[in-house]
Amino acid sequence: MGDLDLGDIIKTEQARDRRQIDALYATPKREDMMEFSDSEEIAREELRELRIQDFDHQRRFERFLALNGIKSKVVRPSVGSAEAVSLSGNSERYNLFPDSSDASDRDEDEDDVYSVRFEDNALQSLVVTEANVQDQDLFYAENHMAFPPHDDDFDEDVQVAQGTRNTIDSNTIYTSESHYPHAIIGGEDYTVPNTHKSPCPLNSNDTFQNYENRPGNKKLQSAMDFGRTDSLEFPIKSQPAQKFEDSLDIAFQGFRKMEFARPGKYKNNIVCCSARYSKVFVGIQASIYVYSLECSKLEPKRNAEAIIHTEPATTTSTHRQNATMLHFPHTxxxxxxxxxxxxxxxAMGCDDGRVLLYTVCELVKSLNPQNAGSNVKHSPNYEFTASSSVWGIDMYNNLVVVSDNSQSIQLHVFDDGGKHQSIQTHQILHNVPSVSFIRDEDEIYVSAASISGELVIFKFPMVYNHGPMKEGLGDFDRIRLKRPYVVSRALLGDNVWTTTYVDSSCFKEVDSVGELTGDEWMAENMIINEMLNESRILDCESDECSSSHVGLASCFHNFFIPTVALDNMHPVMQPKPFASLSDNYRRIKKVYDEYYLTNQRSKQKSHVSFNCKKYWQEKAVTAQFSNKFLLVSTALRLGLFRADKLICNATASKVFQFKPFNEDWLHSNRISLSFVIPDLNCYVAGSQSGLVSVFRLTTFRGIYGFRQEFVIPNYERLCLSGDFGVRTLIGITSQRLDRYRYMLYLVYIDGMCLSYELSNNANNQGLEVRWIM
Structure with missing residues (x-):
């Protein structure tokens, strides 16, 4: 590439920091006594120091890429050509302004261990495609003319598009000739296993590579029997949880046939439990069937206590236009x-576009226990209509977000008197079956899962008017909803069915990478050292004297999670990650730039460790969405994504591996049912084909992931149900017994309900039932 020109680098960095351009040229704050100095000379010197810091930041990322064998290209879409930006060579060559950590670059500074020299033609580029060039986060901003807003205020979208555009970074692609280091920790292909007990790994991703590097003092149990069983409750003899000393416990409590009318297939979850009352609610057609739980067996009773009808008094043409089932649009x-x-x-979403909200306390009080099975007409506390058939709902404080078949999302804001405002996003590429609030943020963010393969995060800006208002206007009139827009977007390569927000507090602390992922054969020392080296190269370390956190590099890696195969096939080679190589490194660059702008730029290291070294932070974490995650499911896969830039940290490639019996079963084979139990640090995911898997959310040294612990029930015993054909799973739900004990209910299309008790006996201090009968 030739010698670097400092002016060109500064120009590049200015383009990247477009939104911070005022801060770039402004004089950073100094102590008060500096006001009496020559301000112009000080500003010039500080600007020079700032530019040096910017260049050192860019140089560190280049060394990070070189460490991982990655090259970057700046592609000019207008002319279709590509200008290669070589990252090869010794880091000293580019270190025009060494800092204290690089003082010995010319000698044997240990930083040079991580500087990898590549010849200019050593790494051949991948084929440049539109998917590689396109910055997915900017897709809707750059194509806003094709996705107009739902009102006449069009200029604001244009301003959003211009404000979020970053020319250099969005046109940069990343290539490698060999492998994808941040997405192949683990892997899969399939081979017929030996079902006899053996000390060799039977169900581990990237088995043989990890087995050769296995630690000598591993704690996980590897000799397991994955043979099939004839029992109803479990499909295999050994559950993955048996590998762990600190796993959850599961106990089958029995099954019960619940009586209700024939429901429709291919709905979202239509079963839920009250956390305060011993009630189970099932949505059948346009009615809510309410079942009481038996105190002795902790199972729903056979007959419904009441049936609450939700259909409107009259069916309008709008109801039929919104619905997917014209002959009966109110399901x-x-x-x-x-x-x-x-x-x-x-809360429930109806096919005719109605959204109904019932306060559970009032709903339960309206029931008559003496007249079991009676029909009840109970008006909802809140009701509003969306643009089309409703499939996704989430609630948070006084907010309700709804997704429907108009391919858009609505946010509704309510005041204490029931008055509400709403605003609708522009369309995305396809229908949105699931939405979830990203909680505990100063502003409103919503994640959306689309069957176009998109995972999208919308921001819903609000303006609060604090000045004088006209007499008679309440506090609610001080709020003005502004146009929502996309802040992050990822293409996952498959229909996305659910997105669920989860906070870092819901993850269980474990003691090794093997316990983190369930892959007992991983070379932990190699993985951890790689992350520590990357954090040190990027100058984003954590204080090793006060924290075991591995630094900012913990955000960048993706672990593949081994899962039990139910069709006599076990994974032994590598799968495909959710994101492409170029898209993943583009997101890593954004996380690194955000950390730099928030914590490092125009600042000095202020955290002093016991080892007398200085750090930027005790724990190197990003500011926005710090340790907030999204659990995402597609037809067959699960992913754990960081909410800030949608970097995937864990992937379960095929959760339920079996051969469908017929076409009906094939259409039901999608993971569209899921929820989180924070008290148990677990995530429950179910496929409409009838299978459910329990995953444990885990964390180790600032790394986050999950591991599979249970698969239930025996799907071959449950697959057929007479008149209903395939026994579709219509809903999963849980009932809290105490902090560390929950009941898990699986309800099928013919009324079959399987009950399991999930518990964490290591923390259980006794029964504490909180039901109100």
Whole structure:
């Protein structure tokens, strides 16, 4: 590439920091006594220091890429050509302004261990495609003319597009001739296993590579029997949880045939439990079937205590236009129980576009226990209509977000008197079956899963008017909803069915990478040292004296999670990650730039360790969405994504591996049912084909992931149900017994309900039932 020109680098960095350009040229704050100095000379010197810091930041990322064998290219889409930016060579060659950590670059500084020299033609580029060039986060901003807003205010979208555009970074692609180091920790292909007990790994990703590097003092149990069983409750003899000393416990409690009318297939979750009352709610057609739980067996009773009808008095043409089933447009597509305005609320989305919110306390009080099975007409506490058939709902404080078949999302904001405002996003590429609030943020962010293969995060800006208002206007009129826009977007290569927000507090601390992922054969020392080296190269380390956190590089790696094969096939080679290589490194660059702008730029290291070294932070973490995650499911895969830039940290490639019996079963084979139990650090995911898997959310040294612990039930015993054909799973839900004990209910299309008790006996201090009968 030739010698680097400092002016060109500064120009590049200025383009990248477009939104911070005022801060770039402004004089950083100094102590008060500096006001009496020559301000112009000080500003010039500080600008020079700032430019040096910017260049050192860019140089560190180049060394990080070189460490991983990655080259970058700046592609000019207008002319279709590509200008290669070589990252090869010794780091000293580019270190025009060495800092204290690079003082011995010319000698044997240990930083040079991580500087990899590549010839200019050593790494051949991948084929440049539109998917590689396109910055997925900017897709809707750059194509806003094709996705117009739902009102007449068009200029604001244009401003959003211009404000989020970053020419250099968005046109940069990353290539490698060999492998994808941040996405192949683990892997899969399939081979017929030996079902006899053996000390060799039977169900581990990237088995042989990890087995050769296995630690000598591993704690995980590897000799397991994955043979099939004839029992109803479990499909295999050994559950993955048996590998772990600190796993959850599961106990089958029995099954019960619940009586209800024939429901429709291919709905979202239409079963939920109250957290405060011993009630199970099932959405059948346009009615809510309410079942009480038996105190002795902890199972739903056979007959419904009441049937609450939700259909409107008249069916309008709008109802039929919104619906997917014209002959009966009022069916319930989705049900969820959550907290809304500090009250437990049952929310449901209907095929005709209606959204109904029932306060559970009032709903239960309206039931008559003496007249079991009676028909009840109970008006919802809140009701509003979306643009089309509703499939996704989430509630948070006084907010409700709804997704429907208009391929867009609506946010509704309510005040104490029931008055509400709403705003709708522009369309995305296809229908949105699931939405989830990203909680505990100063502003409103919503993740959306689309069957176009998109995972999207929308921001819903609000303006609060604090000045004088006209007499008679309340506090609610001080809020003005502005146009929502996309802040992050990822293409996952498959229909995305669910997105679920989860906070870092829901993850269990474990003691090794093997316990983190369930792959007992991983070379932990090699993985951890790689992350520590990357964090040190990027100058984003954590204080080793006060924290075991491996630094900012913990955000960058993707672990493949081994899963139990149910069709006599076990994974032994590598799968495909959710993101392409170029897209993944583009996101890593954004995380690194955000960390730099927030914590390092125009600042000095202020955290002093016991070892007398200085650090930027005790723990190197990003500011926005710090350790907030999204659990995402597609037809066959699960992924754990960081909410800030949608970097995937864990992937389960094929959760339920079996051969479908017929076409009906094939259409049902999608993971569209899921929820999190924070008290147990677990994530429950279910396929409509009838299978459910329990995953444990885990963390180790700032790395986050999950591991599979249970697969239930025996799907071959349950596959057929007479008149209903394939026994479709219509809903999964849980009931809290105490902090460390939950009941798990699986409800099938013919009324079959399987009950399991999930518990964490290591922390269980005794029964504490919180039900109100």
């Amino acid at each position: 319930i597509n989705y049900m969820i129980i959550g907290e809304f305005k500090n009250q437990e609320t049952l």
